[in-house]
Amino acid sequence: MIKDDDAMATRREAVKNVVKGIGYFSLGGLAWGGMIKESKSVDYVLRPPGAILEKDFVKACIKCGLCVNACPYDTLDLATLESSTVTGTPYFKAREVPCYMCTDVPCVPPCPTGALDISLLRENDSQEMDINKAQMGLAVINKETCVAFWGIQCDACYRACPLMEDAISIKTERNERTGKHAYLIPEVSADACTGCGLCEHACITELPAIKVFPRTMVMGKEGSHYIKGWDADDEKRLNDLKKVDKYSQDNSDAIDYLNNNDDLFTDD
Structure with a gap:
């Protein structure tokens, strides 16, 4: 009888351990899944040259790694479960290994x-590729931590820039604090920056x-309803819109209060 009780207790303990193990496994899976989900939600990743829009890129990329293998500088890497993007897709971290702007752009054709x-x-x-047309990202300067804005002469980013x-x-700006020296302030052009990360x-x-x-x-986006009157392409777009708008009114006699103030100050 005692042996039967011991056997029953042993079986109960075994069942408890199994249930407990399943519980721990489930909780671990939920925690791991949550971590992955959280990491994937970070919308900050730099892609190789020639990458299409991010939402389309993650659908089109088959995670083959051919672009990674073609890069001679080991700039590109494939995302892992811990990475802040879709696992298996190529990306790079500019601070660690930037894009060195290969003129033949070997990572794209494969x-x-x-x-x-x-x-x-x-x-x-x-038919020739131009790496200077790449738009991998855009460099942004933090004026609070850039020592050039303190008056300390530094042009490291400027010297590193391939463009x-x-x-x-x-x-150059006058240093009002000292009255003797000039600030040497770096400025980034959004039109020319390729996002290589060398800076x-x-x-x-x-x-x-x-x-x-x-x-x-x-970069932001201004919205299609804004019209730049000094831009010929925007003027054409406005005229095209008027042609297709059945309900548009003739506003040719309307006063442009923003750019033409002559009518506001005329004497009656």
Whole structure:
């Protein structure tokens, strides 16, 4: 009888351990899944040259790694479960290894799906790729931590830029604090910056005062309802809209109070 009781107790203990193990496993799975979900929600990742829009890129990329293998500088890496993007997709961290702007852009042609689009790096009908047309990101300067804004002479980002004077230029400003020296202020041109990250890699501060972000994060969008009257393309767009708008009114006699104040100050 005692042996039967001991056996029953042993079985009960075994069942408890199994149930407890399943519970721990489930909780661990939920925690791991939550961590992955949280990491994937971070919308900050730099893609190779020629990458199409992010929402389309993650659908088109088949995680083959051909672009990663083609990069001669080991700039590109494939995302892991801990990465802040879709697992298996190519990306790079500019602070660690930037894009060195290869003129032949070897990482783009191997892409079999068009996730990296050669046409985005071509000028009109040219068959030659131009790495200077890449839009991997846009460098942004933190004026609070950039020592150049303190009056300390530093042009590390400017010197590292492969498009010096076009993508990054230096502007001089009078130092009112000392009255003797000039500030040498770095400025980034959104039109020319390729997002290669060489500036971020070269930055002398402990955490980079200049950092490359995806262009969609920092560029903004003005909205199609804004019309730049001085822009010929926008004027054409406005005229085209008037042609298709059945309910548009003739506003040719309306006063432009923003740009034409003559009628506001005439004597009756």
